[in-house]
Amino acid sequence: MAPYHIRKYQESDHKRVLALFSSGMTEHIPATFRHMLKLPPVLLFLLGVPLAVLLVSGSWILALMSSLILFVFLWLLAKYTWKKYMVICLHTDLADITKFYLSRGGSCFWVAESEGQVVGIVCALPVNDPPLQKKQLRLRHLSVALECRGEGIGKALVETVLQFARAQDYSEVVLSVSVLQYAALALYQRMGFQKTGETFFAWISRLRNTPLINLTYRLPSTQKGSL
Known part of the structure; x- marks a missing residue:
């Protein structure tokens, strides 16, 4: 028997859910x-700027300080989109999970619980203006x-969403995941999600070449209907 069980979200879970979401993003x-450090333009920037400072000032200390400042700047850029997404979610759907996911049809929020502790989360809601x-x-x-x-908790949570989708007569389950979320991307693809395109969350994402991968799971009933 699995050392966890999956159930619907309860108000008492809120603090733990927010902690899991935040830690998962950071x-x-x-x-x-x-x-970012592997990108050729960034490497050139990291080498060129300190060298230019050294040649102009003749000071190794200033060159090292400029290098340190560049690393700090890159770290802040790395944080930017993740923190921005966190702030958006914490002030919208995750601010009142019951109202957003459980008080209307076609959506839900689940948690995985083990030994009285919430150890996993997932949610789903209808897509507005889906394809024809x-x-x-x-x-x-x-x-x-x-x-x-x-x-196996992640897989079980995804399967819970797929079961819900079948029961609610959805034709597809869609999601977007960062190209840098390697484990999640591999899990979805193993479970049958297919890549349908790429988008960028913000201009910084485009600048550092970290797109969101759009994935779709076509439910069997849809495939039968198209024969």
């Missing part, structure tokens, strides 16, 4: 920073506590 900042003749459900906020990963 853990991607180091990967974003490392990705399609009824789409958007999967959002999948997150599992770091210490509980590798136990």
Whole structure:
């Protein structure tokens, strides 16, 4: 028997849900920073600016200080989109989860609980203005506590959304995940989600070449209907 069970969100879960969501977002900042350091324009910038400062001033101290300032600046850029997304969510759908996800039809919010502690979250809501003749459900906020990963909780949460979609007669489940969310992207693709395109959350995302990967899971009933 699995050491966890999945249930609908309750108001008493709110604090833990916010903590899981926030930690899940901030853990991607180091990967974003490392990705930026590998970009050729950034490497050129990191080498060129301190060298220019050294040649102009003749001071190694100023050159080292300029290099440090550049690293701090890049770290702030790496944080920017993750923090911006967190602020948006914490002030919109996650501010009142019951009202946003449980008080209307076609949407829901689930938690995975283990030993009385919420260790995973996922939610879903209808897509506004979906493509013609399609009824789409958007999967959002999948997150599992770091210490509980590798136990199948993420997969079980996604399967819960897929079961809900079938029961609600949705034709597709869609989601967007950062190209830097390697584990999540691999999980979705193993479960049958197909890439349908790329978008950028903000101009900084485009600048550092970190797109959102758009994925779609076509439910079997839809495929049968198209034969």
